[in-house]
Amino acid sequence: MPGVYIHIPFCKQACSYCNFHFSTNLSLKKKLVESICKEISLQSNFLPGNGLTSVYFGGGTPSLLDETELHTIFESLHKYFNWNEDTEITLEANPDDITDISCKLWKKSGINRLSIGIQSFSAEELKFMNRAHDVYQAEQSIEIAQYNGLINLTCDLIYGVPGSTLNSLEYNIKQLTDRGIPHISAYALTVENKTLLAHQIKKGMVLSPDDQLAEQQYLFLMQSLGNAGFEHYEISNFALPGKMAVHNTNYWKGESYLGVGPSAHSYHQNTRYWNVANNALYVKRIENGLIPSEKETLSKADQYNEYIMTGLRTSFGVDVEKIAALDEEFKHYFLNLIEGYTASGYVSEKNNIYRLSSEGKLFADRIASDLFWV
Known part of the structure; x- marks a missing residue:
């Protein structure tokens, strides 16, 4: 929910x-x-x-x-x-x-x-x-x-x-x-x-x-x-x-949420929304009955990158099967790139779920960036 x-x-x-x-x-x-x-x-x-x-x-x-x-x-x-x-x-x-x-x-x-x-x-x-x-x-x-x-x-x-x-x-x-x-x-x-x-x-x-x-x-x-x-x-x-x-x-975990108020972000069905970051403009648009937001629908590659970023940041980790559900090509891409990080001890793997080690958490953003689909 x-x-x-x-x-x-x-x-x-x-x-x-x-x-x-x-x-x-x-x-x-x-x-x-x-x-x-x-x-x-x-x-x-x-x-x-x-x-x-x-x-x-x-x-x-x-x-x-x-x-x-x-x-x-x-x-x-x-x-x-x-x-x-x-x-x-x-x-x-x-x-x-x-x-x-x-x-x-x-x-x-x-x-x-x-x-x-x-x-x-x-x-x-x-x-x-x-x-x-x-x-x-x-x-x-x-x-x-x-x-x-x-x-x-x-x-x-x-x-x-x-x-x-x-x-x-x-x-x-x-x-x-x-x-x-x-x-x-x-x-x-x-x-x-x-x-x-x-x-x-x-x-x-x-x-x-x-x-x-x-x-x-x-x-x-x-x-x-x-x-x-x-x-x-x-x-x-x-x-x-x-x-x-x-x-x-x-x-x-990528669940839906609604954000209200100036600069608030929302997410639903692979689409991001963000409200205008200006108090007076926000009030004016609302008074005119307008939702004061812009939106961006995520491509499959965006969804993959988002999952890598959030998954690596959490103890839930990155599940290879969830990547495969997006596209088998993403799965092969990820497995090829993650190998070096598991060998170095920055990432551990158990039951096809990859998690950062304590040392790896120091470089979370860099590791995620290296795994992104570009």
Whole structure:
């Protein structure tokens, strides 16, 4: 069954590394929520059936939604879709937005999973990333959420930050595992064009991320979380048993999903859709009764490449039989190219399913690219 993603494109301030679509001008927030609800209506027949396995509020900062705005969106979702108590309903939240009042509101609304943007428990690292919260708020946000019964938590960490060490990463990991966090997403700091971080590096204001440090920290991360009982089920995601993210797993398995809001992406029947990444233009098109998206239908080669990319990133791996179902030619092509990586130990094979080794995960993008049909 499919999922729905809702993009809330507002933030209090810009993190230095972020290149997602967002605005720090909240003047359009009410109007945009109305437009999201109208898009839900316009797109109500997009998915096969109306039962959902997941709803995901991402951004931006969805925790900036007030009670009325959140209620309005849920009202629209309930009008067109069905779900039950097992449906995963996630809301991304910044630590500085998490209070007793907000947690009670989220629980009442039906949110049963919080994704908290911790990133680090180091004051220096938080300052480097221009995060809006401090260390105390990072610590308190978890305790407040758990105290209010929101125990299905996932927390984000960022590694490879200039000035960080293996010791500081170990401390960050321990802060989460000691608090019983069941799911952790960890991302290497990357420098994206047109971000504050890219500008700061260009002007010599800060150091660039060190690739060697990031590799060392990633290997340490895999080992530490593995020792703590976490399954490394996707390149950047670690979960205790039974706590894999339902919504994101559906992405990686190629399931259908609907994305609403500016810049949101959708996928169904081998076709990708993406909404316009401009708040005012999005609102205008919705007001005119238009779905504000473009689309691209994937060729067989595109489908093969997509499967290689997502399969290699996950513990589910790449199944040769699924490749053969697309085209026998793809199967022979893949088997010919993958041989060198199995010989080098970067990839393992069992029952015709190929998975990256820990060492291979360091080069996941490069290996996938080498296996692409071009």
